[in-house]
Amino acid sequence: MERDTAQRRAIRRALDEAGRPLGALEVLERAQRDVPGLGLATVYRSIKALTERGEVSAVELPGQPPRFESAGKAHHHHFLCGKCGKLYELDGCLIGLKPVLPRGFRLKSHELLLHGECGTCAR
Amino acid sequence: MERDTAQRRAIRRALDEAGRPLGALEVLERAQRDVPGLGLATVYRSIKALTERGEVSAVELPGQPPRFESAGKAHHHHFLCGKCGKLYELDGCLIGLKPVLPRGFRLKSHELLLHGECGTCAR
DNA sequence: GTCGTTGCAAAGCGTTTGCAGCCTA
DNA sequence: TAGGCTGCAAACGCTTTGCAACGAC
Numbered sequence: 654m655e656r657d658t659a660q661r662r663a664i665r666r667a668l669d670e671a672g673r674p675l676g677a678l679e680v681l682e683r684a685q686r687d688v689p690g691l692g693l694a695t696v697y698r699s700i701k702a703l704t705e706r707g708e709v710s711a712v713e714l715p716g717q718p719p720r721f722e723s724a725g726k727a728h729h730h731h732f733l734c735g736k737c738g739k740l741y742e743l744d745g746c747l748i749g750l751k752p753v754l755p756r757g758f759r760l761k762s763h764e765l766l767l768h769g770e771c772g773t774c775a776r
Numbered sequence: 777m778e779r780d781t782a783q784r785r786a787i788r789r790a791l792d793e794a795g796r797p798l799g800a801l802e803v804l805e806r807a808q809r810d811v812p813g814l815g816l817a818t819v820y821r822s823i824k825a826l827t828e829r830g831e832v833s834a835v836e837l838p839g840q841p842p843r844f845e846s847a848g849k850a851h852h853h854h855f856l857c858g859k860c861g862k863l864y865e866l867d868g869c870l871i872g873l874k875p876v877l878p879r880g881f882r883l884k885s886h887e888l889l890l891h892g893e894c895g896t897c898a899r
Numbered sequence: 900g901t902c903g904t905t906g907c908a909a910a911g912c913g914t915t916t917g918c919a920g921c922c923t924a
Numbered sequence: 925t926a927g928g929c930t931g932c933a934a935a936c937g938c939t940t941t942g943c944a945a946c947g948a949c
Contacts, residue, residue: 656923656928677913692931697914699929713838715887718913732881743877754866757895758855764838766887772880779903779948800938815906820939822904841938905946915936922929 663687664699665708665723674712674720674731674740712740714766730765736774743767786810787822788831788846797835797843797854797863837863837889853888859897866890 667683668675675683681696700721703709710724712731720740732741754760769775790806791798798806804819823844826832833847835854843863855864877883892898 658923658929660930690931693913694915694932695930701915711838713836715834715836716842719839732877732883735884741878741881754855754890754892755864755895757898758864759893759898760855760890761858761892763891764889767877767883768886769877769884770882772878775880775882781904781948783905813906816938817907817940818905824940901949903946903948905944907943907945909940909942911940912938913936914938915934917934918932920930922927924926924928 659688660684660691660695661699663691664696665703668703668709668721668723671722673742674722676718676720680721713764714740730767732767732769732771734771734774735768736770739771741771782811783807783814783818784822786814787819788826791826791832791844791846794845796865797845799841799843803844835863836887853890855890855892855894857894857897858891859893862894864894 663684663686664680666687667680671679671683677693677696677700680700681691681693684696685691700709700711704711704721708724709721711719711721713719714733722742726742727744730743732743733739734741786807786809787803789810790803794802794806800816800819800823803823804814804816807819808814823832823834827834827844831847832844834842834844836842837856845865849865850867853866855866856862857864
């Protein structure tokens with residue numbers, strides 16, 4: 654990820670402006686507004702490079718392809734609505750307590766995914 | 777999932793006796809000790825049926841194919857060692873506090889994955 | 900005997916890679 | 925101009941499906 658190309662600018666922009674995690678195809682669609690000839694392989698290659706640089710982070714969901722979001726936000730978790738399938742960002746972290754780990758285990762990070770129904774679907 | 781066949785017995789047994797979540801191929805290998813001719817498609821079909829019945833649950837890991845474990849255990853979470861790649865089961869739940877959700881959201885369940893190094897790898 | 904279940908092979912899906920040409924620095 | 929970057933198509937790994945034979949009830 655060293656050169657500044659139109660493709661990478663478009664991909665970065667797509668992720669920055671989305672406001673929510675995007676799937677690879679969604680990134681492609683949005684970035685193609687800037688660079689019509691853009692290929693899916695380039696999207697994957699760029700996302701991979703950006704992820705390694707720490708500028709993008711992947712969000713994994715059970716049974717679904719990963720979605721990607723701009724990194725650099727504060728530590729947060731996600732809420733997946735089981736009805737509409739949308740993934741929401743939640744501010745803050747719910748894990749205040751030090752978990753009880755087996756002897757010798759060292760904790761480096763954690764991921765929390767909440768399931769339920771969003772405000773729109775719940776009524 | 778209505779008939780009782782040797783294949784399904786073998787698959788169920790493999791999951792029951794493993795003590796940790798297994799990948800599809802691991803299930804195949806173990807179940808083939810009982811039923812040598814067993815095919816991978818049958819493993820997937822059976823796991824799917826068992827999952828729908830609630831007897832098996834899938835554990836999703838970032839960037840990896842899912843692993844499967846017998847359900848019915850108490851609510852628990854997992855710890856993934858970044859060095860050796862093993863997935864451990866942790867007793868109990870760390871989420872005591874009601875998380876702050878946006879207005880109207882209804883929480884049904886949650887998944888927590890801890891990352892770090894296990895006792896063996898940490899030293 | 901019925902019809903759910905199986906193994907095989909082929910198809911499917913998301914992702915990665917090989918390659919020749921392109922374009923940034 | 926060198927070498928990273930790109931698009932295309934083929935390859936890949938994991939999972940699902942079509943189909944004819946099989947076997948539980």
